[in-house]
Amino acid sequence: MPQSDGFHVKPTDCTDYDFLKIEPHWQSIWEQTRPFRAENGSTKPKYYVLDMFPYPSGAGLHIGHPEGYTATDILARYKRAKGFNVLHPIGWDAFGLPAEQHAVRTGTHPASNTQNNIKNFRRQIRALGFSYDWEREVDTTDPKYFRWTQWIFLQLFKKGLAYVDERPVWWCPELRTVLANEEVVDGKSEVGGFPVERKNLRQWVLRITAYAEQLIDGLKDVDWPDSTKRMQEAWIGRSEGAEVLFKLENAALGDLKIFTTRPDTLFGCTYMVLAPEHPLVPGLTTDAQREVVDAYRKATASKSDVDRMSDAAKEKTGVFTGSYAINPVNGARVPIWIADYVLMGYGTGAIMAVPAHDERDWDFAHLFNLPVQKVIAGGSGPNDWTATTARIVRVGGEVRKVDMRLALEGEMIDSDFLDGKTTSEARTAIIDWLEQNGRGKRRVNYKLRDWLFSRQRYWGEPFPIVWVSEADYARAATVRPELPKNPVTFVEGGGVQYALPLPEVALPLQLPDVQSYLPSGTGESPLANVPAWLEIWFNAETGEAVPASQAKPAGDAWLRGRRETNTMPQWAGSCWYYLRYLDPQNAETFAGKDALAYWGVPDLYVGGAEHAVLHLLYARFWHKVLFDLGAVPQAEPFKKLFHQGIILGEDGVKMSKTRGNVVNPDDIIRDYGADTLRLYLMFLGPLEAMKPWNPKGIEGVHRFLRKFWRECIGEDGKLNSRVSDSAALTADAEKLRHETIKKVGEDLDAMRFNTAISQMMIYVNALQKEPALPRIVLLEFAQMLAPFAPHFGEELWTRLGGTGSAMAAAWPMFDPAKLVADTMTIVFQVNGKHRGDAQVPVASSEADLIKIAQEHPKVAPHLAGKALKRTIYVKGKLLNLLVA
């Protein structure tokens, strides 16, 4: 801590451990001396430790926040003591639905409610003594921040990674508004319980699928929990296969393109299935089938994803179109069905069905009496078969139980030129054949879908986009060389609208004030209700705008435009905030080159596993785009990731208001102090584990602090009389001292906070029994404790006469020579059973030990009258005597 500021650091004057005095005292000192400032351009090595920044909800800090935040704070303080220039920032992910809902209810601007919540969060976080660099605080709703969120969007736009499309949203006719997924409960609106339906609206979509391969590849290079990597992999869902073209009997309709991962089973295809939404369906439907097909398509359309998903567990449905396709490999005529078990959004929305070797096709075929053609003879490996299951099938109203055991891998049969090959050989051979004959090709497919990136809400970043006519866009293009090659367009009201981005100089595009936060009623955001902002004369060169109701300003660059009314989702601001912390005041760029070069990306990122996929995938996507633009130097944003576990209520279930088991950090701080809370959160168990809160357990760590206080401070508030500069520890305590320094350091490096605390408790228990205490030993311990309990550590460090701050001192080193003892404990086993132990000189040989064991009163009886066959000696630990 800098003493040069002229701020004289004094402890409090309390005699007891009065945390209510001590904690605010040190907090105010930290506020005035700002010791946690991270310095850009330091010569020290850097360490960047990042917390997932919170959404500042009205409920205040949840106990889960300080859990992860304490862990990172301990590491931040520890690394500073180890000589690192530490960047440990905090900010607010402050756009979001609750603030908007509050605004709708109260009519007040969401910004004011948001700022109040931030104030409360800031107060609570300060009360916990976290060593954040407050000069780097970011707020995603601050125009100075979201200017750069919009700027990054423009980079995506320019690269052709942003487009518009009609996508279904939840629409509630009664409320005349679009609802978020979480606002829909059981097919009804959460507010009012009105029915909701699907409605297509114009949406912004980000082409994250263009990065699917890189997003999988990058996982190799990061130190993340395996489960999180696997979740992302599964979410991206890469699969290799082939695209196959089937001719249609009605040649006028062209070819039917399908995707399959099992081209080897092409000879086993006995029917085709299209998603009900497939564009070829109307053309393929024969007059005789038109009625049932239309009815089925209508029924599917009215189903939500959720319905379709829950139906999946039930029976398959589908109808025949009346048309046939031709199998390119054998000319077989196969019927074309539609069924909602085929999804339009994956592959080509059409499949070849091979009921003999695919469980889903098997079910469908048995339900509708479609033929089954075996093409795999089965193999010998454990994964060559599906599990044998008895399936209930209905054949014309009759219910039957059928055994199913489908070969998945093995030897090809009844497949012409593939016969005799293994399935994996056949996959290669058939793709070669398809390519040579122009009937298909190798293809990789992903489950990952493009990212729906717009919301019909007020409280989000506005899109820096103005919709203009084709002619105006062409005019703008002459002065705006950066416009994408393929314009983003949308057909609306009979005309084609062109998306014209704001020039970067015109950012940020701010939210206009609105009369009401209620949605527009048409499905558009409340922004659609602000004509002066919405309908404008727009200067394509400068980005300036005047309301369209006014006269058109002079000059060629002025165009008639309508602003985009969608706003960005909450993910946007959190996609890049870790970069803004590097250089938060920079008005020229999102982060300066020097800051990016020095700080790079976080060395450690700690946050909940609930963000394993979405936030962490979206942020990686944006980062890779920035990397490809040369805007950031690394390809991956988060080198090392750690998930803290959830803290359950004392009843062992998730904390919730309705259960009344919520722990409020404010209450704990009032009753025990922030230092005790921090220590207890870390002592509860491994950071990554899910663990219940035990209100009684907190007493233990509180007693531990008080115990060490008493060792240092007497009842009069002065130094304890047992403390002196001339005292020395007993040999055992001296050894324990060095063991403790070693273990605490190792445990901190490995993020095992619970065992570090336990070791410190063992050490203090031993110090308590010492006849005299060297002052240096207590100083050293106060320093070791300071990352965990910073106010307490500083208070005692200062009272013990430490110079400066406990945090400014170099981290204690252990002396390996002090760890070696001259005796060791050897455990004696007879035939593997523990029978006794002995303290022996370190130099003892195996032969010495055997002799000691044979004379040992507890061991000898088990050896009596038996012959020693063999001994196993684990050096310094154990001697196992095998007798018979």
Next chain:
RNA sequence: GCCCGGGUGGCGGAAUGGUAGACGCAGGGGACUUAAAAUCCCCUUUUCGCAAGGAAGUGCGGGUUCGAGUCCCGCCCCGGGCACCA
């Protein structure tokens, strides 16, 4: 259904293949005190035994090993994720 993670005293948890239960909570006994609080000391896996001491024991069943909470195989239960992705 598939993919992960986990099951250890009354409770939270600790144990590079080497003394299972560190540390803490709770409980019992004692010291100090007029008393209480605070603090300190002792006990506290189960079971047999007056004791000394013995036996069993890390979800269940097998296995590898001189030795398994830890490694392998097969189950059961709990938690999380995905879920007709062809």
